[in-house]
Amino acid sequence: GAGVSQSPRYKVAKRGQDVALRCDPISGHVSLFWYQQALGQGPEFLTYFQNEAQLDKSGLPSDRFFAERPEGSVSTLKIQRTQQEDSAVYLCASSLAGQGYEQYFGPGTRLTVT
Amino acid sequence: GENVEQHPSTLSVQEGDSAVIKCTYSDSASNYFPWYKQELGKGPQLIIDIRSNVGEKKDQRIAVTLNKTAKHFSLHITETQPEDSAVYFCAASINNDMRFGAGTRLTVKP
Numbered sequence: 001g002a003g004v005s006q007s008p009r010y011k012v013a014k015r016g017q018d019v020a021l022r023c024d025p026i027s028g029h030v031s032l033f034w035y036q037q038a039l040g041q042g043p044e045f046l047t048y049f050q051n052e053a054q055l056d057k058s059g060l061p062s063d064r065f066f067a068e069r070p071e072g073s074v075s076t077l078k079i080q081r082t083q084q085e086d087s088a089v090y091l092c093a094s095s096l097a098g099q100g101y102e103q104y105f106g107p108g109t110r111l112t113v114t
Numbered sequence: 115g116e117n118v119e120q121h122p123s124t125l126s127v128q129e130g131d132s133a134v135i136k137c138t139y140s141d142s143a144s145n146y147f148p149w150y151k152q153e154l155g156k157g158p159q160l161i162i163d164i165r166s167n168v169g170e171k172k173d174q175r176i177a178v179t180l181n182k183t184a185k186h187f188s189l190h191i192t193e194t195q196p197e198d199s200a201v202y203f204c205a206a207s208i209n210n211d212m213r214f215g216a217g218t219r220l221t222v223k224p
Contacts, residue, residue, distance in 0.1 A: 042217050043203070048210050102163060105157035105158045105159070107156055
């Protein structure tokens, strides 16, 4: 079956621009996670949804970062007024349920802020 | 919060040899320990996981061991093949909070 998909795969933004990154989770997966992966590092948690409810956003680095999942399926991560330090790969993962269940990752969106 | 340490950061082995990657975690409440393989330009792929009520789990050439008392867990790959070359990440999770190690770049030389 189809896995987690993300779009765009690559995004170049000028500093100060807003960007929107999309995640399509595996059909039927209740939980959705966003991670940020800097070059040479492991993924770092940003935020978590269970259905349409955002249950944890403690990893969002600033109020320029905003995520939504209005219908409990597709999710969008928005970054306003991008800065160079936002350059990273943004990974989305989904799981069948929330606690201690396997998370399946998408291919990521590589964001480069110039 | 949880802190996961992973070593070595790079590992080079000859094809057919075994590879071992070790991780430690700080929070004794962590109860789920997955391992991911990430190839260049791709997202992490779950290869094996273990839960805190199990000490060891094996899947073909891959095995994972967990020592809850010492708070460490390890990935063992036997009979390595060139296609095993990738970056491997361990992670420790409490409910939905998953923390990753910094990764191990494994190179298998033919």
